[in-house]
Amino acid sequence: MMRWGAFFATTVIVALIIIFQWPKIKQNSKKDKLAFFMLLLIGWVLSMFDLPNMAGPTTWIEALFKPFGKFMEQ
Amino acid sequence: MEKGKISSLQMAIMMYPTIVGTAIINVPAITGLFAKNDLWLSPIWASFTGFLAVYAAIQLHNIYPNQTIIQYCEEAIGRISGKILGFMYVIFFALMNGHGIRIYAEFIVGAFLPKTPISVVTASMILICAFTVYTGLETIGRLGQLFFPVFFLPLMIAIFLLLPELHPQNIFPIMENGIMPSIKGAFAPQAWFGEFLLISFLLPFLSDIEKGRKWGIFSVFFVMLTLVMVNLLVLFLLGANLASYSYPLLKASRYVSIADFLENLESAVMAIWVLGNFVKFSVTYYCLVLGTAQWLNLSDYKPVVFPLGLWTMIISFWGIPSQMESTEYSTLKGFPYLSLVFQTLIPLSLLMIAVIRKGKKKKEQNG
Numbered sequence: 001m002m003r004w005g006a007f008f009a010t011t012v013i014v015a016l017i018i019i020f021q022w023p024k025i026k027q028n029s030k031k032d033k034l035a036f037f038m039l040l041l042i043g044w045v046l047s048m049f050d051l052p053n054m055a056g057p058t059t060w061i062e063a064l065f066k067p068f069g070k071f072m073e074q
Numbered sequence: 075m076e077k078g079k080i081s082s083l084q085m086a087i088m089m090y091p092t093i094v095g096t097a098i099i100n101v102p103a104i105t106g107l108f109a110k111n112d113l114w115l116s117p118i119w120a121s122f123t124g125f126l127a128v129y130a131a132i133q134l135h136n137i138y139p140n141q142t143i144i145q146y147c148e149e150a151i152g153r154i155s156g157k158i159l160g161f162m163y164v165i166f167f168a169l170m171n172g173h174g175i176r177i178y179a180e181f182i183v184g185a186f187l188p189k190t191p192i193s194v195v196t197a198s199m200i201l202i203c204a205f206t207v208y209t210g211l212e213t214i215g216r217l218g219q220l221f222f223p224v225f226f227l228p229l230m231i232a233i234f235l236l237l238p239e240l241h242p243q244n245i246f247p248i249m250e251n252g253i254m255p256s257i258k259g260a261f262a263p264q265a266w267f268g269e270f271l272l273i274s275f276l277l278p279f280l281s282d283i284e285k286g287r288k289w290g291i292f293s294v295f296f297v298m299l300t301l302v303m304v305n306l307l308v309l310f311l312l313g314a315n316l317a318s319y320s321y322p323l324l325k326a327s328r329y330v331s332i333a334d335f336l337e338n339l340e341s342a343v344m345a346i347w348v349l350g351n352f353v354k355f356s357v358t359y360y361c362l363v364l365g366t367a368q369w370l371n372l373s374d375y376k377p378v379v380f381p382l383g384l385w386t387m388i389i390s391f392w393g394i395p396s397q398m399e400s401t402e403y404s405t406l407k408g409f410p411y412l413s414l415v416f417q418t419l420i421p422l423s424l425l426m427i428a429v430i431r432k433g434k435k436k437k438e439q440n441g
Contacts, residue, residue, distance in 0.1 A: 006193075010384070017380040025377045032377045035370050039381035046388050056393020057169055058403045065411040072108075072261060072406065 003050055010047035014040050075367060075375055076278075078212035082285040085276045086293035088218035088357050091225055093124075093297045095347075095354035096174050097266040098304050098323050099181045104405040107317035109259030111309060112249055116259035117301035123418045124267030124294040130421035131274040132287045137428045143274040143421070144368045150428045159420070160369045166416045167362040168382070170269070172389025173404055174358060175199060178351045179390070180397040185324055186344050196390050199355060204383040206356045207363055208376060211279055214356045225350040228342065229300070233307055235330045235339075240310040263301060265410040268417030270294055275361040320401070359386065 017040060025032060080088075105113045131143070138146035144163060148156030179195040187195065206213055249256070273290055280286050308322040311329055319325045327343040330336065363382055367375035394400045403409060 009193075013384060017384070021377070021380060028377055029373050031370065032372050032374060035366075035372055036377040036381055039378060039385065043381065043384040043388055046392075051388065051392045052395045054393060057165075057389065058173070058393040058399070058408055061169075061408040061412055062403060065408065068411060069407065072258060 006051075007048050010044055014044050075373075076211055076364065078210045078215075079279055079281040080211055080215035080276065082280055082282050082289040084215035084219060085273060085280060085286065086289035086296075087222045088215060088276070088353065089270060089273060089290075089293045090222065090297060090300075091218065091350040091353040092272065092357045093266050093269055094225075094300055095350040096177050097263060097297075097301060099177055099347075100320060100401055101262050101266060101301075101405060102305055102308050102322045103317050103320055104262045104401075105259040105305065106308070106314070106322065107259075108261070109256045110250075111244060111246070111314040112256040113259050113309060113316075114245070114302050114305040115249075115256035117263050117298050117305060119257055119260035120263035120267050120301075121294055121298035122267075123264040123414070124270045124297065125291065126418050126422060127268050127270040128273060128287075128290040128294055130418075130425050131271055131277060132290060133425050134421065134428060135274065135277040135283075135286075137425075137432060140278045142278055142364065142368060143271070143424075144365045146428075147424070150424050150431070157369075160365075163416065164362070164365050164369050166412065167358065167365055168385060169389055169412070170409070171355065171358045171362050172386045172392075173394075173400070173409060175355060175386060176390040176394060176400050177404055178355070180400055181321060181324075182344070182348070184397060185321060186341070193387075193391075196387055199352070200359075200383045200386050202352065203355045203359045204379055206352075207360045208379045211276070211360060214353070214360055217356065218353050221349050221353055225346055225353070228346050229304075232327055232330065232339070232343070233303065235332060235336070236307065236311060236326065239329050240307075241313070242310055244309050244313050245306070261410050262405040265413035265417075267294065267297070268413040269358075271417040271421055272357060272361045274421075275364055320397075359383075362386075 021036065025036060102113065105116045109116050134143070134146060134150075135141070138149055141149075144160045147160045147163070150156065151159065175196050178199065179192050182195050183190060183192045206217065270290070270293070273286075277283065277286055304323055308316050308326050311326045312319065312322060316322045316325075324340060324343065327340045328338075330339045359382070363375050363379050366378050366382060370378075372378065394403065
């Protein structure tokens with residue numbers, strides 16, 4: 001399921017970041033620019049999904065440490 | 075990469091809201107759930123991880139001067155495994171930052187701005203922190219100094235104003251069921267104390283490194299004292315069933331009533347809270363940005379500041395459908411374990427490896 005509102009907002013945010021940051025990082029090294037655009041691109045792609053109701057890092061971490069949960073049971 | 079310098083005192087002052095800022099939101103409730111009326115003991119046990127983190131960070135910095143944990147990972151355990159560990163640390167700090175902002179935003183929305191979408195609260199906090207991080211470490215250091223009295227004094231004033239409402243007898247019976255309940259209650263706060271590992275990102279930029287250890291330890295101690303005081307306050311005010319409130323300290327601030335005149339102080343409390351959390355997230359965000367830039371070997375950290383802000387936003391939502399889920403993850407099922415591994419156990423093992431390797435090198439040189 002896509003959430004159009006969140007996706008649209010993220011697109012605007014990504015566009016604004018590029019517009020304001022590009023003049024400043026134009027003269028930086030190729031690697032800097034690559035990191036800048038890759039992080040934005042992956043973030044933008046992720047925003048297409050219905051993130052709150054998807055399995056995420058918290059789900060995986062909770063599953064990973066579940067065997068240790070016995071200690072904290074009341 | 076970072077040309078600014080801060081003093082050890084500034085580091086200690088920056089770390090104070092970094093721990094206390096979110097630790098007084100929902101940690102007292104989960105501590106109270108396990109420790110009942112012994113909850114004031116829990117921060118004392120929990121501070122152990124804080125002292126260990128400071129010790130490990132300082133010792134490692136002595137062995138690898140002017141390097142952050144991302145940089146000396148490679149030197150300590152080899153190039154490829156060091157890179158992998160560094161990557162895990164970057165992810166860990168990104169998660170810590172994102173989930174911390176979620177705790178803060180849930181608190182603001184839940185308690186004060188019920189009709190505001192939570193994304194507005196997270197986005198505005200991330201944006202203002204991004205501007206701060208962009209200007210560098212010195213700015214954050216000075217902001218910390220500037221806002222420390224504004225964050226700290228009202229907390230003390232609140233305690234003073236609440237004195238007539240307190241019931242100190244709530245503290246008894248002390249350790250009715252032995253020491254275990256208070257140790258279980260320490261499980262959540264130990265994760266917050268572990269965040270003292272963040273000083274490994276600040277130590278390379280200290281102008282007076284010889285005082286770093288003293289101020290680091292002092293900061294842990296001061297945080298511990300504050301949390302003990304906050305827990306005592308909510309215990310004296312709300313009794314042992316304080317765990318039924320999601321935000322005990324906020325509840326406590328609603329009790330302030332002087333001569334029917336000085337009332338409804340919680341809005342002032344919120345303003346102070348926002349201020350403290352602003353410093354907190356600037357520090358964690360800065361460490362995340364610096365760590366990422368160092369891990370990628372970038373020439374400057376500025377290009378990744380805003381993209382990582384977007385990531386923080388994404389992480390604060392990803393897999394967390396509700397406030398309950400966020401609290402459960404951060405105080406019980408996820409973050410405390412993760413923090414114990416990444417901010418206490420791994421740094422101590424790194425230190426052990428580094429010491430052994432250094433000993434070997436010396437032997438080879440002498441032999």
